Amino acid sequence: MGYKNYILVxxxxxxxxxxxxxxxxxxxxxxxxxxxADQVQVIKTGCFGFCEQGPIVKVLPEDSFYVQVKPEDxxxxxxxHVVKGRExxxxxxxxxxxxxxxxxxxxxxxxxxxxxxLKNCGLIDPENIDDYIATxxxxxxxxxxxxxxxxxxxxxxxxAGLRGRGGAGFPTWMKWNFTKxxxxxxxxxxxxxxxxxxGAYMDRSTLEGDPHAVLEAMIICGHTIGAHxxxxxxxxxxxxxxxxxxIAMKQAxxxxxLGKNILGSGFDYDIEIRLGAGAFVCGExxxxxxxxxxxxxxxxxxxxxxxxxxxxGKPTVINNVETWANITQIIYKGGAxxxxxxxxxxxxxxxxxxxxxxxxxxxVEVPMGTTLREIVFDIGGGIANGKKFKAVQTGGPSGGVxxxxxxxxxxxxxxxxxxxxxxxxxxxxxxxxxxCIVDVAKFYVNFTVDESCGKCFPCRIGGRSLLGLLDKxxxxxxxxxxxxxxxxxxxxxxxxxxxxxxxxxxxxxxxTLKYFPEEYExxxxxxxxxxxxxxxxIHYEINKSKCIGCTACARKCPVGAITGTLKSPHQINTQVCxxxxxxxxxxxxxxxxxx
Amino acid sequence: MSKLTLKELHEIRDREATRLKKREIHxxxxxxxVAMGTVGIEAGAKVxxxxxxxxxxxxxxxxxxxxxxxxxxxxxxxxxxxVYTPELGAVAYxxxxxxxxxxxxxxxxxxxxxxxxxxxKLED
Numbered sequence: 001m002g003y004k005n006y007i008l009v010x011x012x013x014x015x016x017x018x019x020x021x022x023x024x025x026x027x028x029x030x031x032x033x034x035x036x037a038d039q040v041q042v043i044k045t046g047c048f049g050f051c052e053q054g055p056i057v058k059v060l061p062e063d064s065f066y067v068q069v070k071p072e073d074x075x076x077x078x079x080x081h082v083v084k085g086r087e088x089x090x091x092x093x094x095x096x097x098x099x100x101x102x103x104x105x106x107x108x109x110x111x112x113x114x115x116x117x118l119k120n121c122g123l124i125d126p127e128n129i130d131d132y133i134a135t136x137x138x139x140x141x142x143x144x145x146x147x148x149x150x151x152x153x154x155x156x157x158x159x160a161g162l163r164g165r166g167g168a169g170f171p172t173w174m175k176w177n178f179t180k181x182x183x184x185x186x187x188x189x190x191x192x193x194x195x196x197x198x199g200a201y202m203d204r205s206t207l208e209g210d211p212h213a214v215l216e217a218m219i220i221c222g223h224t225i226g227a228h229x230x231x232x233x234x235x236x237x238x239x240x241x242x243x244x245x246x247i248a249m250k251q252a253x254x255x256x257x258l259g260k261n262i263l264g265s266g267f268d269y270d271i272e273i274r275l276g277a278g279a280f281v282c283g284e285x286x287x288x289x290x291x292x293x294x295x296x297x298x299x300x301x302x303x304x305x306x307x308x309x310x311x312x313g314k315p316t317v318i319n320n321v322e323t324w325a326n327i328t329q330i331i332y333k334g335g336a337x338x339x340x341x342x343x344x345x346x347x348x349x350x351x352x353x354x355x356x357x358x359x360x361x362x363x364v365e366v367p368m369g370t371t372l373r374e375i376v377f378d379i380g381g382g383i384a385n386g387k388k389f390k391a392v393q394t395g396g397p398s399g400g401v402x403x404x405x406x407x408x409x410x411x412x413x414x415x416x417x418x419x420x421x422x423x424x425x426x427x428x429x430x431x432x433x434x435x436c437i438v439d440v441a442k443f444y445v446n447f448t449v450d451e452s453c454g455k456c457f458p459c460r461i462g463g464r465s466l467l468g469l470l471d472k473x474x475x476x477x478x479x480x481x482x483x484x485x486x487x488x489x490x491x492x493x494x495x496x497x498x499x500x501x502x503x504x505x506x507x508x509x510x511x512t513l514k515y516f517p518e519e520y521e522x523x524x525x526x527x528x529x530x531x532x533x534x535x536x537x538i539h540y541e542i543n544k545s546k547c548i549g550c551t552a553c554a555r556k557c558p559v560g561a562i563t564g565t566l567k568s569p570h571q572i573n574t575q576v577c578x579x580x581x582x583x584x585x586x587x588x589x590x591x592x593x594x595x
Numbered sequence: 596m597s598k599l600t601l602k603e604l605h606e607i608r609d610r611e612a613t614r615l616k617k618r619e620i621h622x623x624x625x626x627x628x629v630a631m632g633t634v635g636i637e638a639g640a641k642v643x644x645x646x647x648x649x650x651x652x653x654x655x656x657x658x659x660x661x662x663x664x665x666x667x668x669x670x671x672x673x674x675x676x677x678v679y680t681p682e683l684g685a686v687a688y689x690x691x692x693x694x695x696x697x698x699x700x701x702x703x704x705x706x707x708x709x710x711x712x713x714x715x716k717l718e719d
Binding site for chain 1: 598599600601604607608611612614615617618620629630631632633636644645648649651652660661662663664665
């Protein structure tokens with residue numbers, strides 16, 4: 001007997017941390033208890049992308065999009081929707097029943113998106129190889145093994161014009177071609193899954209939702225360049241992605257899609273997983289290769305590039321997860337198809353992890369050339385809590401801020417460089433008017449100082465010096481001289497640092513200096529923090545005309561800095577106050593003000 | 596498990612694609628809605644729903660989407676089934692049983708002819 005309903009439960013890390021696994025098990029239990037086990041199939045999929053509204057449960061064929069589902073809601077979904085055919089209105093997005101013609105894709109969050117990399121996420125069961133095969137999986141591999149020559153593959157990649165999604169945007173076909181032409185019997189293929197930018201989780205979600213897409217692409221690359229061994233370098237902090245990869249590799253081996261004589265073609269290839277310990281610098285390719293070899297993860301001077309001398313000194317292709325995830329579709333749909341999407345400069349789509357002060361945070365895949373305004377305001381739904389837009393930070397600790405003035409720039413590799421930021425791996429953090437820009441710069445510099453491997457002095461000493469200066473400024477002790485010093489050190493780091501981590505670490509400083517000079521000025525000249533974020537520059541005061549003397553703040557204050565008698569205005573002893581802000585959050589009368 | 600040959604991979608893909616296609620909701624031309632209110636279920640809507648889905652599967656009619664709905668405010672005619680096809684528009688049938696369900700597929704969906712004697716008019 002056929003299934004009447006299919007229930008897709010998001011099994012991404014975001015939703016799983018909101019107990020989607022329990023929702024999944026409850027749905028199966030409830031269906032069993034009501035005798036519906038043979039009429040409804042419950043499937044755990046990859047990330048739907050709309051993480052703000054998670055955990056997400058989608059019921060087919062009605063296409064009901066349930067959001068913020070709790071484990072106890074499983075009963076209603078089975079009892080009402082599956083048994084009686086009534087949508088559980090209270091769980092629907094917008095809480096209103098949708099008209100029969102309306103589709104999930106009509107939700108504003110999905111309207112401007114185009115899914116290539118994430119095409120299977122939220123659709124198939126990533127732990128079932130048959131689901132992947134059913135959606136044209138391993139078709140590209142067939143084509144490569146039996147119909148195309150390695151030269152054809154390179155030519156197709158060249159037509160596609162795919163550029164590396166790890167950040168720098170180097171043409172993928174060139175990397176492959178260099179490695180193919182490099183001399184040597186032993187060559188390697190490496191997948192860089194050491195995603196580490198703050199707020200970024202594109203690669204994690206891709207691996208969790210569609211692991212076979214990456215495996216298939218790595219096999220294709222191996223065949224093309226003449227390698228028989230691949231490595232996936234992934235950080236140990238991604239247990240679910242590792243788990244799904246392990247399952248995928250096991251199933252691929254059972255089918256003979258990995259191992260000896262793949263599909264009877266005579267080609268041998270296998271993949272191993274290498275776990276990283278979470279050092280940010282290991283995302284840099286030479287450091288990553290060192291780490292795979294068992295050494296301490298430290299960058300090496302380039303050249304020689306990995307394409308000629310990589311892993312264990314052998315020619316190596318190293319690509320990022322998102323780059324890999326594009327390749328199978330380029331092969332079976334053709335490079336021309338891929339090139340027709342996006343802009344002149346950058347073809348295809350890009351996945352962004354949209355986070356920060358935006359209404360709809362989540363995973364967003366848009367064609368290159370989409371403007372930031374469309375991403376932040378149309379897809380992201382604008383700034384949360386009625387605050388004002390201030391800037392977007394792209395490219396993580398290596399990128400820069402983008403202001404209102406550049407919001408209409410179509411995003412591609414070139415245009416982001418021109419406005420002083422970079423594509424990076426795709427983290428996108430939205431800031432509102434309560435975020436202090438100097439504090440933001442400090443946050444990123446602090447991050448790179450922490451993550452610097454310490455090998456070269458421009459990064460090791462330069463980073464520390466930048467941080468010291470920024471500390472000084474946020475404490476109200478900065479001078480005009482410090483601005484100049486910031487710029488000088490930044491330039492020295494850009495020129496002198498060994499790897500991209502150190503070369504790009506000053507970017508957040510330079511870009512905030514360029515776009516928000518007045519905010520630095522305010523900290524230095526007027527000794528104020530306009531956003532009220534820098535603790536040394538603010539103090540809390542009680543507005544006597546608003547305070548009714550309810551004593552709520554005084555009871556909450558952890559250091560007893562607030563005094564006053566019942567029903568008469570209170571006061572804060574600024575000598576004792578630690579500026580934690582608890583009083584402000586507690587006060588129901590907005591009587592506590594930041595000065 | 597034995598290693599796959601190319602032919603076996605194709606067989607898996609065909610088989611699994613058919614399985615996955617059942618989840619597909621896009622590109623459907625016909626739509627059958629079964630009213631699954633309390634009265635509807637009591638009168639046998641579940642049997643009808645099962646019959647419809649099984650018949651469609653047996654005859655491989657992939658262009659038809661079957662969904663459920665709640666009460667349609669016509670309890671006297673329960674179970675009620677509404678059929679939408681591009682040629683005939685929306686037509687409702689009352690007092691449907693498994694036999695009529697099979698006829699709906701055969702005569703209405705495939706044959707393109709309304710089964711007049713079982714047709715009912717639904718209030719909006």
